Amino acid sequence: MAEVEAIKDLDKVRLISHLLEIRCSKQMADIWNIGLNLALRISDLLSIKFTDIRDGRLIIFEGKTGKRAEIKLNEKAQLLINNIQLKHRNHIYLFQSYRNRQSINRKPKPLNRRSVTKAFMLVGEELGIRLGTHSMRKSRGFHLYKKTNDIARVMKMLRHSSEGVTLRYIGIDQEVIDTDFVELEI
Template sequence: MSAKTNRGNNPKAGEVITVEPIKSVKDIATIKKLLADKPRESALFVVGINTALRASDLLKLTAGQVRTILADEDGGLVRESKTGKRRRVIFNKAAREALARLLATREFDAAEPIFTGQRGQMSASYLCRLVASWCESVNLKGNYGSHSLRKTWGYHQRVTFGADIPTLMDALGHSTQRQTLTYLCIQPEEIKSVYANEL
């Protein structure tokens, strides 16, 4: 894995590392195909790009929480690590299917995190390396990491599905529209697009 593709979670003092969303639907489909025979990795990717969960909250999901959310069309509440607030999580069809495949691989205790490694709950740094390796495998250029999953969700809600910025601000827990546009890496695109409009 090249240093250019994955710079990890350890920036130098004063440096901010910004990861990108996966903007191409074709690239997303290719990664899904790449992970099809790996239930854990497939569920990580699919749930990550289909919810607004931060990486830390994604990795903390327990089998009991997942079963509760899967059993209710209105989803379930998860406490955010960063804010301490409880937020509703709803799994769409793609996420439900990926999680069902993972849960079918073995018996999970209710309190057990569903995304585990050799030493228990998977770490965010390991997820960062996984995401970077998946993106490198499909020849994506740029900087990708664990946060790319949530950014991909937000980017496509706006660009592919046309969600409005106030809705995305709320879903992502942002305080300003500028923060949301910058976070999703679409502000320059949206500004450029208005110049193409003709009267």
């Protein structure tokens, strides 16, 4: 699987949302926008049930690590989630599969990862970037780091255990470090 990147330009973040909605579906744009705000792995994001959300908080156990993630929902995430819930009152999953014939008259299932990957790759190809399902998580981490310059805070949000892993994950590479040296004169 190809390495995907953090989206470092906020205008491009918004453009991706727009393109996902017009090229794919509102549901794909919602996955992008909520994913950016929750910084979860795609498997955890797609497995969210409405019952996992209580009092403005999402509480889940991460599939990969088994760690408990308790995330206070920001206003944007809460609004998007509320809109989805209003539109699909009988859904169990936040991102429930409901469009294809296989989902009719069957036990409810979340949207599958392959569908999301395909939609993201389509938009990424159009923009000439390596866009994938991890781009949401990486982008959130990158922008938090740029805002705070606090790698420990980013590590905690992403639930990583190493600074080096987190820096590499969010795309702080030699090029960024070089730029920081050139731009910051003391």
